[in-house]
Amino acid sequence: xAKQTIANLESGTGNPTVETLxxxxxxxxxxxxWLLTEWGSPVSIQRSADATxxxxxxxxxxxxxxxxxxxxxxxxxxxLDCSREVRAALSPGTLLHAxxxxxAVLAGPADDAHLLEERDFIRFPGDVPHAxxxxxxxxxxxxxxTVPLVRQFSPD
Numbered sequence: 001x002a003k004q005t006i007a008n009l010e011s012g013t014g015n016p017t018v019e020t021l022x023x024x025x026x027x028x029x030x031x032x033x034w035l036l037t038e039w040g041s042p043v044s045i046q047r048s049a050d051a052t053x054x055x056x057x058x059x060x061x062x063x064x065x066x067x068x069x070x071x072x073x074x075x076x077x078x079x080l081d082c083s084r085e086v087r088a089a090l091s092p093g094t095l096l097h098a099x100x101x102x103x104a105v106l107a108g109p110a111d112d113a114h115l116l117e118e119r120d121f122i123r124f125p126g127d128v129p130h131a132x133x134x135x136x137x138x139x140x141x142x143x144x145x146t147v148p149l150v151r152q153f154s155p156d
């Protein structure tokens with residue numbers, strides 16, 4: 001691969017071919033999807049009213065989210081109260097995925113938290129100060145925390 005091609009890719013000015021992406025992915029020992037993932041972790045909300053269900057045999061499935069790559073995945077059912085504390089940023093690249101089982105929840109980055117109701121879903125970056133609390137009384141969420149094993153690099 002030409003040095004100029006690599007320099008253009010590193011600076012974000014290149015427009016690589018599929019073959020170039022495959023070659024770079026092989027050289028790095030990662031899948032091509034790792035190279036095509038958007039930088040950052042935007043908030044994603046899926047409202048219960050907008051949910052799509054798929055019938056697979058006798059099972060109804062509601063896909064909440066899909067992430068690519070590998071890393072640590074923790075899953076838990078969490079009971080929340082309505083404390084006003086802002087939770088500290090977690091490890092770089094951490095994502096929080098919350099599905100509201102009962103109650104109402106305020107969740108998301110501290111400066112962009114969203115009110116969620118029963119059966120709503122949100123994915124948001126956990127590597128920034130964030131809110132995850134009941135909006136009143138108590139609430140229960142299914143919380144999945146994903147932490148990449150490979151450090152994410154800034155596009156800068």
